[in-house]
Amino acid sequence: MPERIPNPAQIKRWRQYLADERAEASVYRDLAKRRDGEEKAILLALADSEGRHEQHWLALLGSHAGPPAKPSSRNRLLGLLARRFGSVFVLALAQRAESRSPYASDVDATRAMAADEAIHEEVVRGLATRGRNRLSGSFRAAVFGANDGLVSNLSLVMGMAATGVGSHVVLFSGIAGLLAGALSMGAGEYVSVRSQRELLDASLPTQVTLTAAPALDLQNNELVLVYLARGMSRDAAEHRAAERLGHASCDCDPSLSLRPDVPEEGEEGDEHETLGTAWGAASSSFCFFASGALFPILPFLFGMTGFGALALACALVGLTLMGTGAVVGLLSGASPLWRGLRQLGIGLGAAAATYLLGLAFGAIVG
Incomplete structure:
Protein backbone atom coordinates (compact mmCIF):
# COMPACT_ATOMS: atom_id res chain seq x y z
CA MET A 1 0.00 0.00 0.00
CA PRO A 2 1.57 3.35 -1.04
CA GLU A 3 2.54 5.73 1.74
CA ARG A 4 0.03 8.49 2.37
CA ILE A 5 1.39 11.89 1.38
CA PRO A 6 -0.03 14.63 3.65
CA ASN A 7 -0.69 18.10 2.36
CA PRO A 8 0.90 21.17 4.02
CA ALA A 9 -2.21 21.97 6.06
CA GLN A 10 -2.27 18.43 7.48
CA ILE A 11 1.42 18.53 8.29
CA LYS A 12 1.00 21.82 10.15
CA ARG A 13 -2.01 20.52 12.11
CA TRP A 14 -0.39 17.19 12.97
CA ARG A 15 2.81 18.86 14.13
CA GLN A 16 0.75 21.12 16.39
CA TYR A 17 -1.09 18.10 17.79
CA LEU A 18 2.25 16.39 18.37
CA ALA A 19 3.65 19.40 20.23
CA ASP A 20 0.53 19.70 22.37
CA GLU A 21 0.52 16.01 23.27
CA ARG A 22 4.13 16.25 24.38
CA ALA A 23 3.34 19.36 26.41
CA GLU A 24 0.31 17.74 28.08
CA ALA A 25 2.31 14.63 28.95
CA SER A 26 4.97 16.88 30.50
CA VAL A 27 2.30 18.71 32.53
CA TYR A 28 1.01 15.45 34.00
CA ARG A 29 4.54 14.27 34.82
CA ASP A 30 5.32 17.61 36.52
CA LEU A 31 2.09 17.38 38.51
CA ALA A 32 2.93 13.81 39.49
CA LYS A 33 6.22 14.97 41.02
CA ARG A 34 4.20 16.94 43.58
CA ARG A 35 1.88 14.03 44.44
CA ASP A 36 2.28 10.61 45.93
CA GLY A 37 0.34 7.38 46.16
CA GLU A 38 -2.74 6.93 44.02
CA GLU A 39 -2.83 10.48 42.64
CA LYS A 40 0.76 10.16 41.42
CA ALA A 41 -0.04 6.86 39.67
CA ILE A 42 -3.11 8.38 37.98
CA LEU A 43 -1.17 11.36 36.66
CA LEU A 44 1.62 9.16 35.33
CA ALA A 45 -0.97 6.97 33.60
CA LEU A 46 -2.41 10.07 31.92
CA ALA A 47 1.09 11.03 30.76
CA ASP A 48 1.54 7.55 29.27
CA SER A 49 -1.76 7.90 27.42
CA GLU A 50 -0.68 11.21 25.94
CA GLY A 51 2.52 9.46 24.88
CA ARG A 52 0.46 6.94 22.88
CA HIS A 53 -1.28 9.82 21.11
CA GLU A 54 2.11 11.33 20.40
CA GLN A 55 3.18 8.13 18.66
CA HIS A 56 0.08 8.27 16.45
CA TRP A 57 1.00 11.68 15.10
CA LEU A 58 4.63 10.72 14.69
CA ALA A 59 3.58 7.72 12.61
CA LEU A 60 1.39 9.89 10.37
CA LEU A 61 4.05 12.56 9.95
CA GLY A 62 6.88 10.15 9.23
CA SER A 63 9.70 12.10 7.66
CA HIS A 64 7.64 15.31 7.87
CA ALA A 65 7.88 15.48 11.66
CA GLY A 66 10.78 17.90 11.48
CA PRO A 67 12.09 19.80 14.52
CA PRO A 68 9.76 20.05 17.53
CA ALA A 69 7.01 22.63 17.09
CA LYS A 70 5.92 24.98 19.85
CA PRO A 71 2.88 23.92 21.91
CA SER A 72 -0.12 26.23 22.04
CA SER A 73 0.15 29.24 24.33
CA ARG A 74 -2.41 27.61 26.65
CA ASN A 75 -0.30 24.47 27.04
CA ARG A 76 2.88 26.51 27.54
CA LEU A 77 1.20 28.44 30.34
CA LEU A 78 -0.14 25.22 31.83
CA GLY A 79 3.33 23.70 31.78
CA LEU A 80 4.82 26.73 33.50
CA LEU A 81 2.18 26.63 36.25
CA ALA A 82 2.54 22.87 36.70
CA ARG A 83 6.31 23.20 37.21
CA ARG A 84 5.93 26.06 39.69
CA PHE A 85 2.76 25.25 41.61
CA GLY A 86 1.03 21.93 40.92
CA SER A 87 -2.15 23.09 42.68
CA VAL A 88 -5.85 22.52 42.14
CA PHE A 89 -5.76 25.66 39.98
CA VAL A 90 -3.49 23.86 37.49
CA LEU A 91 -5.74 20.79 37.52
CA ALA A 92 -8.75 23.01 36.80
CA LEU A 93 -6.93 24.49 33.80
CA ALA A 94 -5.95 20.99 32.63
CA GLN A 95 -9.59 19.94 32.91
CA ARG A 96 -10.63 22.78 30.59
CA ALA A 97 -7.82 21.90 28.17
CA GLU A 98 -8.98 18.28 27.97
CA SER A 99 -12.57 19.41 27.36
CA ARG A 100 -11.45 21.34 24.27
CA SER A 101 -9.83 18.43 22.47
CA PRO A 102 -10.43 18.63 18.69
CA TYR A 103 -10.05 14.89 18.13
CA ALA A 104 -13.77 14.14 18.06
CA SER A 105 -14.16 16.14 14.84
CA ASP A 106 -10.77 15.42 13.24
CA VAL A 107 -10.80 12.57 10.73
CA ASP A 108 -7.08 11.96 11.26
CA ALA A 109 -7.55 11.14 14.95
CA THR A 110 -8.81 7.71 15.89
CA ARG A 111 -12.06 7.13 17.77
CA ALA A 112 -10.04 5.67 20.62
CA MET A 113 -8.02 8.89 20.92
CA ALA A 114 -11.20 10.99 21.03
CA ALA A 115 -12.60 8.68 23.69
CA ASP A 116 -9.34 8.93 25.65
CA GLU A 117 -9.55 12.71 25.75
CA ALA A 118 -13.17 12.61 26.94
CA ILE A 119 -12.20 10.20 29.72
CA HIS A 120 -9.14 12.29 30.59
CA GLU A 121 -11.41 15.25 31.29
CA GLU A 122 -13.36 13.18 33.80
CA VAL A 123 -10.18 11.81 35.40
CA VAL A 124 -8.73 15.30 35.83
CA ARG A 125 -12.12 16.53 37.06
CA GLY A 126 -11.99 13.84 39.76
CA LEU A 127 -8.48 14.84 40.81
CA ALA A 128 -9.41 18.52 40.83
CA THR A 129 -12.51 17.76 42.88
CA ARG A 130 -10.35 16.38 45.69
CA GLY A 131 -8.50 19.68 45.85
CA ARG A 132 -11.70 21.69 45.51
CA ASN A 133 -13.18 19.82 48.47
CA ARG A 134 -10.11 20.59 50.56
CA LEU A 135 -10.27 24.33 49.92
CA ALA A 202 -25.06 15.45 65.59
CA SER A 203 -26.11 13.42 62.54
CA LEU A 204 -23.04 11.17 62.52
CA PRO A 205 -23.58 7.60 63.79
CA THR A 206 -22.14 6.86 67.22
CA GLN A 207 -20.21 3.69 68.01
CA VAL A 208 -22.81 2.32 70.41
CA THR A 209 -23.38 -0.62 68.04
CA LEU A 210 -19.85 -1.81 68.74
CA THR A 211 -20.21 -1.81 72.52
CA ALA A 212 -23.80 -3.02 72.74
CA ALA A 213 -23.56 -5.78 70.10
CA PRO A 214 -22.30 -8.58 72.40
CA ALA A 215 -25.30 -8.25 74.73
CA LEU A 216 -28.03 -8.14 72.07
CA ASP A 217 -30.81 -10.73 71.93
CA LEU A 218 -30.04 -12.82 68.86
CA GLN A 219 -33.70 -13.66 68.31
CA ASN A 220 -34.71 -9.99 68.26
CA ASN A 221 -31.73 -8.33 66.69
CA GLU A 222 -32.13 -4.59 67.28
CA LEU A 223 -28.88 -4.01 65.39
CA VAL A 224 -30.70 -4.59 62.09
CA LEU A 225 -32.97 -1.64 62.92
CA VAL A 226 -29.93 0.60 63.35
CA TYR A 227 -28.70 -0.12 59.83
CA LEU A 228 -32.18 0.10 58.34
CA ALA A 229 -32.55 3.56 59.89
CA ARG A 230 -29.25 4.57 58.29
CA GLY A 231 -30.69 3.83 54.86
CA MET A 232 -29.43 0.27 54.16
CA SER A 233 -31.59 -2.32 52.46
CA ARG A 234 -32.83 -5.13 54.71
CA ASP A 235 -30.42 -7.68 53.20
CA ALA A 236 -27.47 -5.32 53.64
CA ALA A 237 -28.59 -4.44 57.18
CA GLU A 238 -28.90 -8.09 58.19
CA HIS A 239 -25.48 -8.88 56.71
CA ARG A 240 -23.87 -5.94 58.52
CA ALA A 241 -25.52 -6.97 61.80
CA ALA A 242 -24.28 -10.52 61.33
CA GLU A 243 -20.76 -9.16 60.78
CA ARG A 244 -20.93 -7.13 63.96
CA LEU A 245 -22.12 -10.18 65.91
CA GLY A 246 -19.40 -12.35 64.43
CA HIS A 247 -21.72 -14.60 62.39
CA ALA A 248 -20.48 -13.50 58.95
CA SER A 249 -17.09 -12.71 57.51
CA CYS A 250 -16.16 -9.27 56.30
CA ASP A 251 -13.19 -7.61 54.62
CA CYS A 252 -12.30 -5.67 57.76
CA ASP A 253 -9.90 -6.71 60.51
CA PRO A 254 -11.90 -8.96 62.92
CA SER A 255 -9.91 -7.63 65.85
CA LEU A 256 -11.50 -4.22 65.31
CA SER A 257 -15.10 -5.40 65.27
CA LEU A 258 -15.84 -4.70 68.93
CA ARG A 259 -13.56 -1.73 69.57
CA PRO A 260 -15.63 1.36 70.39
CA ASP A 261 -12.85 3.73 69.39
CA VAL A 262 -12.75 2.51 65.76
CA PRO A 263 -15.31 3.99 63.34
CA GLU A 264 -17.47 1.59 61.39
CA GLU A 265 -16.69 0.86 57.77
CA GLY A 266 -17.82 3.66 55.50
CA GLU A 267 -18.13 6.13 58.38
CA GLU A 268 -14.54 6.97 59.22
CA GLY A 269 -12.63 10.17 58.61
CA ASP A 270 -15.66 12.38 57.99
CA GLU A 271 -14.42 15.75 59.19
CA HIS A 272 -16.75 17.80 56.92
CA GLU A 273 -13.71 19.06 55.02
CA THR A 274 -15.87 20.79 52.39
CA LEU A 275 -17.09 23.20 55.07
Whole structure:
Protein backbone atom coordinates (compact mmCIF):
# COMPACT_ATOMS: atom_id res chain seq x y z
CA MET A 1 0.00 0.00 0.00
CA PRO A 2 1.57 3.35 -1.04
CA GLU A 3 2.54 5.73 1.74
CA ARG A 4 0.03 8.49 2.37
CA ILE A 5 1.39 11.89 1.38
CA PRO A 6 -0.03 14.63 3.65
CA ASN A 7 -0.69 18.10 2.36
CA PRO A 8 0.90 21.17 4.02
CA ALA A 9 -2.21 21.97 6.06
CA GLN A 10 -2.27 18.43 7.48
CA ILE A 11 1.42 18.53 8.29
CA LYS A 12 1.00 21.82 10.15
CA ARG A 13 -2.01 20.52 12.11
CA TRP A 14 -0.39 17.19 12.97
CA ARG A 15 2.81 18.86 14.13
CA GLN A 16 0.75 21.12 16.39
CA TYR A 17 -1.09 18.10 17.79
CA LEU A 18 2.25 16.39 18.37
CA ALA A 19 3.65 19.40 20.23
CA ASP A 20 0.53 19.70 22.37
CA GLU A 21 0.52 16.01 23.27
CA ARG A 22 4.13 16.25 24.38
CA ALA A 23 3.34 19.36 26.41
CA GLU A 24 0.31 17.74 28.08
CA ALA A 25 2.31 14.63 28.95
CA SER A 26 4.97 16.88 30.50
CA VAL A 27 2.30 18.71 32.53
CA TYR A 28 1.01 15.45 34.00
CA ARG A 29 4.54 14.27 34.82
CA ASP A 30 5.32 17.61 36.52
CA LEU A 31 2.09 17.38 38.51
CA ALA A 32 2.93 13.81 39.49
CA LYS A 33 6.22 14.97 41.02
CA ARG A 34 4.20 16.94 43.58
CA ARG A 35 1.88 14.03 44.44
CA ASP A 36 2.28 10.61 45.93
CA GLY A 37 0.34 7.38 46.16
CA GLU A 38 -2.74 6.93 44.02
CA GLU A 39 -2.83 10.48 42.64
CA LYS A 40 0.76 10.16 41.42
CA ALA A 41 -0.04 6.86 39.67
CA ILE A 42 -3.11 8.38 37.98
CA LEU A 43 -1.17 11.36 36.66
CA LEU A 44 1.62 9.16 35.33
CA ALA A 45 -0.97 6.97 33.60
CA LEU A 46 -2.41 10.07 31.92
CA ALA A 47 1.09 11.03 30.76
CA ASP A 48 1.54 7.55 29.27
CA SER A 49 -1.76 7.90 27.42
CA GLU A 50 -0.68 11.21 25.94
CA GLY A 51 2.52 9.46 24.88
CA ARG A 52 0.46 6.94 22.88
CA HIS A 53 -1.28 9.82 21.11
CA GLU A 54 2.11 11.33 20.40
CA GLN A 55 3.18 8.13 18.66
CA HIS A 56 0.08 8.27 16.45
CA TRP A 57 1.00 11.68 15.10
CA LEU A 58 4.63 10.72 14.69
CA ALA A 59 3.58 7.72 12.61
CA LEU A 60 1.39 9.89 10.37
CA LEU A 61 4.05 12.56 9.95
CA GLY A 62 6.88 10.15 9.23
CA SER A 63 9.70 12.10 7.66
CA HIS A 64 7.64 15.31 7.87
CA ALA A 65 7.88 15.48 11.66
CA GLY A 66 10.78 17.90 11.48
CA PRO A 67 12.09 19.80 14.52
CA PRO A 68 9.76 20.05 17.53
CA ALA A 69 7.01 22.63 17.09
CA LYS A 70 5.92 24.98 19.85
CA PRO A 71 2.88 23.92 21.91
CA SER A 72 -0.12 26.23 22.04
CA SER A 73 0.15 29.24 24.33
CA ARG A 74 -2.41 27.61 26.65
CA ASN A 75 -0.30 24.47 27.04
CA ARG A 76 2.88 26.51 27.54
CA LEU A 77 1.20 28.44 30.34
CA LEU A 78 -0.14 25.22 31.83
CA GLY A 79 3.33 23.70 31.78
CA LEU A 80 4.82 26.73 33.50
CA LEU A 81 2.18 26.63 36.25
CA ALA A 82 2.54 22.87 36.70
CA ARG A 83 6.31 23.20 37.21
CA ARG A 84 5.93 26.06 39.69
CA PHE A 85 2.76 25.25 41.61
CA GLY A 86 1.03 21.93 40.92
CA SER A 87 -2.15 23.09 42.68
CA VAL A 88 -5.85 22.52 42.14
CA PHE A 89 -5.76 25.66 39.98
CA VAL A 90 -3.49 23.86 37.49
CA LEU A 91 -5.74 20.79 37.52
CA ALA A 92 -8.75 23.01 36.80
CA LEU A 93 -6.93 24.49 33.80
CA ALA A 94 -5.95 20.99 32.63
CA GLN A 95 -9.59 19.94 32.91
CA ARG A 96 -10.63 22.78 30.59
CA ALA A 97 -7.82 21.90 28.17
CA GLU A 98 -8.98 18.28 27.97
CA SER A 99 -12.57 19.41 27.36
CA ARG A 100 -11.45 21.34 24.27
CA SER A 101 -9.83 18.43 22.47
CA PRO A 102 -10.43 18.63 18.69
CA TYR A 103 -10.05 14.89 18.13
CA ALA A 104 -13.77 14.14 18.06
CA SER A 105 -14.16 16.14 14.84
CA ASP A 106 -10.77 15.42 13.24
CA VAL A 107 -10.80 12.57 10.73
CA ASP A 108 -7.08 11.96 11.26
CA ALA A 109 -7.55 11.14 14.95
CA THR A 110 -8.81 7.71 15.89
CA ARG A 111 -12.06 7.13 17.77
CA ALA A 112 -10.04 5.67 20.62
CA MET A 113 -8.02 8.89 20.92
CA ALA A 114 -11.20 10.99 21.03
CA ALA A 115 -12.60 8.68 23.69
CA ASP A 116 -9.34 8.93 25.65
CA GLU A 117 -9.55 12.71 25.75
CA ALA A 118 -13.17 12.61 26.94
CA ILE A 119 -12.20 10.20 29.72
CA HIS A 120 -9.14 12.29 30.59
CA GLU A 121 -11.41 15.25 31.29
CA GLU A 122 -13.36 13.18 33.80
CA VAL A 123 -10.18 11.81 35.40
CA VAL A 124 -8.73 15.30 35.83
CA ARG A 125 -12.12 16.53 37.06
CA GLY A 126 -11.99 13.84 39.76
CA LEU A 127 -8.48 14.84 40.81
CA ALA A 128 -9.41 18.52 40.83
CA THR A 129 -12.51 17.76 42.88
CA ARG A 130 -10.35 16.38 45.69
CA GLY A 131 -8.50 19.68 45.85
CA ARG A 132 -11.70 21.69 45.51
CA ASN A 133 -13.18 19.82 48.47
CA ARG A 134 -10.11 20.59 50.56
CA LEU A 135 -10.27 24.33 49.92
CA SER A 136 -13.98 24.87 49.29
CA GLY A 137 -14.90 26.00 52.81
CA SER A 138 -12.33 28.77 53.25
CA PHE A 139 -12.34 29.53 49.52
CA ARG A 140 -16.11 30.07 49.54
CA ALA A 141 -15.76 32.43 52.51
CA ALA A 142 -12.86 34.27 50.84
CA VAL A 143 -14.65 34.77 47.51
CA PHE A 144 -17.90 35.75 49.18
CA GLY A 145 -16.08 38.11 51.53
CA ALA A 146 -14.06 39.81 48.78
CA ASN A 147 -17.05 40.32 46.50
CA ASP A 148 -19.25 41.52 49.35
CA GLY A 149 -16.57 43.99 50.37
CA LEU A 150 -16.16 45.29 46.83
CA VAL A 151 -19.85 45.64 46.08
CA SER A 152 -21.18 46.79 49.45
CA ASN A 153 -18.53 49.43 50.04
CA LEU A 154 -18.67 50.71 46.48
CA SER A 155 -22.44 50.99 46.83
CA LEU A 156 -22.01 52.79 50.15
CA VAL A 157 -19.47 55.23 48.68
CA MET A 158 -21.58 55.83 45.57
CA GLY A 159 -24.74 56.37 47.58
CA MET A 160 -23.09 58.80 50.00
CA ALA A 161 -21.40 60.74 47.21
CA ALA A 162 -24.68 61.03 45.31
CA THR A 163 -26.32 62.81 48.27
CA GLY A 164 -23.86 65.67 47.86
CA VAL A 165 -21.89 65.33 51.11
CA GLY A 166 -18.21 66.23 51.21
CA SER A 167 -15.46 63.84 50.13
CA HIS A 168 -14.18 63.49 53.71
CA VAL A 169 -17.63 62.25 54.77
CA VAL A 170 -17.60 59.76 51.91
CA LEU A 171 -14.13 58.57 52.97
CA PHE A 172 -15.04 58.08 56.63
CA SER A 173 -18.28 56.38 55.65
CA GLY A 174 -16.26 53.98 53.51
CA ILE A 175 -13.81 53.27 56.34
CA ALA A 176 -16.69 52.65 58.74
CA GLY A 177 -18.30 50.35 56.17
CA LEU A 178 -15.02 48.44 55.79
CA LEU A 179 -14.58 47.86 59.52
CA ALA A 180 -18.22 47.11 60.29
CA GLY A 181 -18.62 44.83 57.31
CA ALA A 182 -15.38 42.88 57.90
CA LEU A 183 -16.21 42.26 61.55
CA SER A 184 -19.79 41.31 60.70
CA MET A 185 -18.69 38.95 57.93
CA GLY A 186 -16.06 37.30 60.12
CA ALA A 187 -18.47 36.77 63.00
CA GLY A 188 -21.23 35.58 60.67
CA GLU A 189 -19.00 33.04 58.93
CA TYR A 190 -17.74 31.71 62.25
CA VAL A 191 -21.27 31.20 63.59
CA SER A 192 -22.51 29.78 60.27
CA VAL A 193 -19.75 27.20 59.80
CA ARG A 194 -19.62 26.30 63.47
CA SER A 195 -23.37 25.74 63.60
CA GLN A 196 -23.38 23.71 60.40
CA ARG A 197 -20.57 21.48 61.61
CA GLU A 198 -22.35 20.94 64.91
CA LEU A 199 -25.53 19.95 63.08
CA LEU A 200 -23.61 17.50 60.90
CA ASP A 201 -21.74 16.09 63.90
CA ALA A 202 -25.06 15.45 65.59
CA SER A 203 -26.11 13.42 62.54
CA LEU A 204 -23.04 11.17 62.52
CA PRO A 205 -23.58 7.60 63.79
CA THR A 206 -22.14 6.86 67.22
CA GLN A 207 -20.21 3.69 68.01
CA VAL A 208 -22.81 2.32 70.41
CA THR A 209 -23.38 -0.62 68.04
CA LEU A 210 -19.85 -1.81 68.74
CA THR A 211 -20.21 -1.81 72.52
CA ALA A 212 -23.80 -3.02 72.74
CA ALA A 213 -23.56 -5.78 70.10
CA PRO A 214 -22.30 -8.58 72.40
CA ALA A 215 -25.30 -8.25 74.73
CA LEU A 216 -28.03 -8.14 72.07
CA ASP A 217 -30.81 -10.73 71.93
CA LEU A 218 -30.04 -12.82 68.86
CA GLN A 219 -33.70 -13.66 68.31
CA ASN A 220 -34.71 -9.99 68.26
CA ASN A 221 -31.73 -8.33 66.69
CA GLU A 222 -32.13 -4.59 67.28
CA LEU A 223 -28.88 -4.01 65.39
CA VAL A 224 -30.70 -4.59 62.09
CA LEU A 225 -32.97 -1.64 62.92
CA VAL A 226 -29.93 0.60 63.35
CA TYR A 227 -28.70 -0.12 59.83
CA LEU A 228 -32.18 0.10 58.34
CA ALA A 229 -32.55 3.56 59.89
CA ARG A 230 -29.25 4.57 58.29
CA GLY A 231 -30.69 3.83 54.86
CA MET A 232 -29.43 0.27 54.16
CA SER A 233 -31.59 -2.32 52.46
CA ARG A 234 -32.83 -5.13 54.71
CA ASP A 235 -30.42 -7.68 53.20
CA ALA A 236 -27.47 -5.32 53.64
CA ALA A 237 -28.59 -4.44 57.18
CA GLU A 238 -28.90 -8.09 58.19
CA HIS A 239 -25.48 -8.88 56.71
CA ARG A 240 -23.87 -5.94 58.52
CA ALA A 241 -25.52 -6.97 61.80
CA ALA A 242 -24.28 -10.52 61.33
CA GLU A 243 -20.76 -9.16 60.78
CA ARG A 244 -20.93 -7.13 63.96
CA LEU A 245 -22.12 -10.18 65.91
CA GLY A 246 -19.40 -12.35 64.43
CA HIS A 247 -21.72 -14.60 62.39
CA ALA A 248 -20.48 -13.50 58.95
CA SER A 249 -17.09 -12.71 57.51
CA CYS A 250 -16.16 -9.27 56.30
CA ASP A 251 -13.19 -7.61 54.62
CA CYS A 252 -12.30 -5.67 57.76
CA ASP A 253 -9.90 -6.71 60.51
CA PRO A 254 -11.90 -8.96 62.92
CA SER A 255 -9.91 -7.63 65.85
CA LEU A 256 -11.50 -4.22 65.31
CA SER A 257 -15.10 -5.40 65.27
CA LEU A 258 -15.84 -4.70 68.93
CA ARG A 259 -13.56 -1.73 69.57
CA PRO A 260 -15.63 1.36 70.39
CA ASP A 261 -12.85 3.73 69.39
CA VAL A 262 -12.75 2.51 65.76
CA PRO A 263 -15.31 3.99 63.34
CA GLU A 264 -17.47 1.59 61.39
CA GLU A 265 -16.69 0.86 57.77
CA GLY A 266 -17.82 3.66 55.50
CA GLU A 267 -18.13 6.13 58.38
CA GLU A 268 -14.54 6.97 59.22
CA GLY A 269 -12.63 10.17 58.61
CA ASP A 270 -15.66 12.38 57.99
CA GLU A 271 -14.42 15.75 59.19
CA HIS A 272 -16.75 17.80 56.92
CA GLU A 273 -13.71 19.06 55.02
CA THR A 274 -15.87 20.79 52.39
CA LEU A 275 -17.09 23.20 55.07
CA GLY A 276 -13.64 24.16 56.29
CA THR A 277 -13.05 25.19 59.89
CA ALA A 278 -15.02 27.92 61.62
CA TRP A 279 -11.89 29.97 62.38
CA GLY A 280 -10.56 29.47 58.85
CA ALA A 281 -13.81 30.66 57.29
CA ALA A 282 -14.05 33.60 59.70
CA SER A 283 -10.49 34.81 59.13
CA SER A 284 -10.75 34.37 55.35
CA SER A 285 -14.03 36.25 55.27
CA PHE A 286 -12.72 39.09 57.48
CA CYS A 287 -9.47 39.58 55.56
CA PHE A 288 -10.97 39.32 52.10
CA PHE A 289 -13.94 41.56 52.92
CA ALA A 290 -11.54 44.19 54.25
CA SER A 291 -9.33 43.84 51.16
CA GLY A 292 -12.28 44.17 48.82
CA ALA A 293 -13.80 47.08 50.73
CA LEU A 294 -10.50 48.97 50.51
CA PHE A 295 -10.64 49.40 46.72
CA PRO A 296 -13.65 51.79 46.60
CA ILE A 297 -12.05 54.20 49.07
CA LEU A 298 -8.52 54.19 47.64
CA PRO A 299 -9.08 57.28 45.44
CA PHE A 300 -10.43 59.21 48.45
CA LEU A 301 -7.52 58.06 50.62
CA PHE A 302 -5.14 59.61 48.08
CA GLY A 303 -6.99 62.91 48.09
CA MET A 304 -9.14 62.62 44.98
CA THR A 305 -12.61 64.15 45.05
CA GLY A 306 -15.77 64.40 42.98
CA PHE A 307 -16.68 62.44 39.89
CA GLY A 308 -13.06 61.50 39.13
CA ALA A 309 -12.73 59.68 42.45
CA LEU A 310 -16.00 57.81 41.84
CA ALA A 311 -14.99 56.86 38.29
CA LEU A 312 -11.63 55.52 39.46
CA ALA A 313 -13.31 53.62 42.32
CA CYS A 314 -15.71 51.99 39.84
CA ALA A 315 -12.83 51.07 37.53
CA LEU A 316 -10.77 49.51 40.35
CA VAL A 317 -13.74 47.55 41.67
CA GLY A 318 -14.76 46.48 38.16
CA LEU A 319 -11.32 45.08 37.37
CA THR A 320 -11.19 43.25 40.68
CA LEU A 321 -14.67 41.79 40.19
CA MET A 322 -13.63 40.55 36.76
CA GLY A 323 -10.54 38.96 38.29
CA THR A 324 -12.34 37.18 41.11
CA GLY A 325 -15.04 36.00 38.74
CA ALA A 326 -12.44 34.64 36.33
CA VAL A 327 -10.63 32.76 39.11
CA VAL A 328 -13.88 31.19 40.30
CA GLY A 329 -14.71 30.26 36.71
CA LEU A 330 -11.35 28.59 36.19
CA LEU A 331 -11.51 26.64 39.43
CA SER A 332 -15.04 25.45 38.67
CA GLY A 333 -14.14 24.46 35.09
CA ALA A 334 -16.40 27.14 33.58
CA SER A 335 -15.65 30.04 31.25
CA PRO A 336 -13.57 32.64 33.12
CA LEU A 337 -14.77 35.44 30.81
CA TRP A 338 -18.45 34.72 31.38
CA ARG A 339 -18.02 34.39 35.14
CA GLY A 340 -16.00 37.62 35.24
CA LEU A 341 -18.62 39.54 33.24
CA ARG A 342 -21.38 38.17 35.47
CA GLN A 343 -19.56 39.39 38.60
CA LEU A 344 -18.98 42.76 36.96
CA GLY A 345 -22.62 43.20 35.94
CA ILE A 346 -23.97 42.28 39.36
CA GLY A 347 -21.50 44.47 41.25
CA LEU A 348 -21.79 47.61 39.13
CA GLY A 349 -25.55 47.15 38.87
CA ALA A 350 -25.89 47.23 42.65
CA ALA A 351 -23.63 50.29 42.86
CA ALA A 352 -25.59 52.11 40.15
CA ALA A 353 -28.88 51.40 41.92
CA THR A 354 -27.49 52.77 45.19
CA TYR A 355 -26.17 55.86 43.41
CA LEU A 356 -29.60 56.58 41.96
CA LEU A 357 -31.19 56.13 45.39
CA GLY A 358 -28.59 58.55 46.82
CA LEU A 359 -29.45 61.10 44.18
CA ALA A 360 -33.12 60.79 45.02
CA PHE A 361 -32.47 61.03 48.76
CA GLY A 362 -30.22 64.06 48.25
CA ALA A 363 -32.85 65.78 46.14
CA ILE A 364 -35.54 65.15 48.78
CA VAL A 365 -33.41 66.34 51.70
CA GLY A 366 -32.04 69.28 49.74
